[in-house]
Amino acid sequence: MEASSRRNFISKGSSLAALSSLGLLAACKKPGEAAGSEKSGEPQGVDKAASSKKKFQWKLVTTWPPHFPVMGEGVERLAQRINELSSGQLKIQVYGGGELVPAMETFDAVSRGSVEMGHSSSYYWIGKTPASVFFTTVPFGMSAQQMNSWLISGGGLELWEELYSIFNLIPIPCGNTGMQMGGWFNREIRSVTDFNGLKMRMPGLGGKVISKLGATAILSPASEIYTNLERGVLDAAEWVGPFHDYTMGFPKIAKYYYYPGWHEPGPTLELTINKEKWTELPDQLKAVVRCSAAEVNAWMLSRFEHENFKFLQKIREEGKVQVLPFPKDVIDRLREVSSQVMEEFVAADPFAKKVYESYKSFQTNIMQWDTIGELAYFKP
Secondary structure, eight states: OOOOHHHHHTTTTTOOOOOOOOSSSSSSOOOOTTTTTGGSSSEEEEEEEHHHHOEEEEEEESSSSOOTTEEEEHHHHHHHHHHHTTTTEEEEEEOOOTTSSOGGGGGHHHHHHHSSSSOOOOGTTTTTGGGGGTTTTTTTOOHHHHHHHEEEHSSSSHHHHHHHOOOOEEEEEEOOOOSOOEEEEESSSSSGGGGTOOOOOOOOOHHHHHHHHTEEEOOOOHHHHHHHHHHTTTTOOOOOOOHHHHTGGGTTTOOEEEEETOOSSEEEEEEEHHHHHHHHSOHHHHHHHHHHHHHHHHHHHHHHHHHHHHHHHHHHHHSSEEEEEOOOOHHHHHHHHHHHHHHHHHHHHHHHHHHHHHHHHHHHHHHHIIIIIHHHHOOO
């Protein structure tokens, strides 16, 4: 892929795909939320009739480059749907990472009220609050469908709200990349010893796991991954999945494409809202925001699924890359080390341990069902 094409992918994105309103996911109000429960946060003495007609102009900042495919497009879709469903009463101006605030200052900008909304991945904020990682994904964690179930019906969202309340934020699930790939390698992985000395782009807890196997985990922004792989600064890199990976040009500079994405099996994306600004909204606009986020949550996952199967087929047909599963003994060892990393991680933070206990219990229980309900179907 030419450098100009990669830049175009990162900076311009592709056009929004049309999708009718799905009305999916019971996230238009909080799970278990009683009718009118959010009214307690409204300022006293406000004329509700006047408040319900007030127009709002909000800013939304993201950690994604402007118009970034799928993630950035999803945020633009969110703003469009909120405007449509509110009949223009709530208008959202979207800013890509760096356009209004630096990408990695999204959390702080919304927290302090410099802007009203943000869109990102909660695991970026592990340095601020370790428990945040569970609301995106963790190694050998839950799938997208399981994450939605935990958040919406299993108590996950309440824990997320409790965690973010100290930062003056309201979190809402708003997107998911679905199951990711294991990464692009210029070294064949035959056993766990092949991770020794490997320089790999992998953030978060996944990076801690491969570090225990002797690899060097390197944080590299999207715009630098291609160049770093091409020049040998990296031996391997994980990104998202076939659609994004192909368009970034990775098949031209890597020999092996491994699966599954054990480190990020179902990453949820977040919409964050400044709590003080949220209380100013009439109830009907709060419902508009929640319903629009629920639609984008479904749209984004559907879009990734649709594009990924097409581009995986394209990668295979071109025949320049070997698409391979990690050997079973490698997956087994990664799972074992991931468990060790997780236990060490939650031992250092009481709230992370609290969230982990809910997360792990839910995952264990839902896997009993999915083993019978889905896995047996795919592998009778």
